[in-house]
Amino acid sequence: MSGAASMAGHARGRWRPSRNICIGAASVGTVLLLWQTMSSLGVVPTVLLPGPVTLARQAVVLAGQGGAVPFQLEHDITLTMVRLLGGFACAVALAVPLGVISAMWPPAGKLLQPVFAVLMAVPAIAIVPILMLITGIGNATDVTVVIFTAFVPIAVYVHEGVKLVDRRYYWTARSFGSRPVDVFRHILLPGIAVPLIAGLRMGMGYAWRSLIATESLTALSGGLGYSIFQAAQFFDTRTIYLYMVVIALLGFGIEALFRHAERRTAIRWGVIASGGSQ
DSSP: OHHHHHHHHHHHHHHHHHHHHHHHHHHHHHHHHHHHHHHHHTSSOTTTSOOHHHHHHHHHHHHTTOSSSTTHHHHHHHHHHHHHHHHHHHHHHHHHHHHHHHHHSHHHHHHHHHHHHHHHHSOHHHHHHHHHHHHOSSHHHHHHHHHHHHHHHHHHHHHHHHHHSOHHHHHHHHHTTOOHHHHIIIIIHHHHHHHHHHHHHHHHHHHHHHHHHHHHHHOSSOOHHHHHHHHHHTTOHHHHHHHHHHHHHHHHHHHHHHHHHHHHHHHHTTSSOTTSOO
8 A cells, every 4th residue: 555655646746747737738728828829919019019929030040141140149158157156156266165154153153144135136237337437348347236136145055054054063074084175075065065055046147137238338249138129229129028038038948947956955865855845
């Protein structure tokens, strides 16, 4: 009986994601159908709301050599992703050590926590004018905005994760002669793994939205935000809507990757069971 119940539980676990995917696909399909119907019937002027079919044609044009710049769509996606990943890597390299230090060393915590709180309250777009004066218009400003917006959530989540680790485990391991690298690997890392992934997920979300907005103001050589702003100058709504869809799809894909990593990390370190129960 217990074996049958276990098999039934696993079957339900496999069915739940499939059902959710089907429901999500049906919802998106319904929205696209209504959108295309409204555009085709002229409920809203096509210049203001081009339909999905029109956007698909525009995607083919911009992905090929029919745009103002050959392979413009691929070029813009590549530039934006390079800026995002470069800045995000720098943010992680800065935030993780500072988060650990602020939690492990009380004087550093007293110094850094107010700084984290102040930085968290400042919108990224507010620092763009100052960055433009310091670094000029271009990639440096875009990457700096990514670092600024991703840094604080990661540092705060790492700080809180380290604080949750029972210090008795740490000091016991040290008293038995464990090397610092072993203490980090076997005690500290499992304790901060889930908060770290959550911080990375939040930091990436903030960085993604801030980068798109900043590109529209500072980018000189392309990017998704830059091309939306340029299209708006010529009232090119097809390109504007197409790039909005691309931004949404890329953002959704990034979020899905981090959500999967967060769940797998939680399962690995025993926070939740593989079947999904807490």
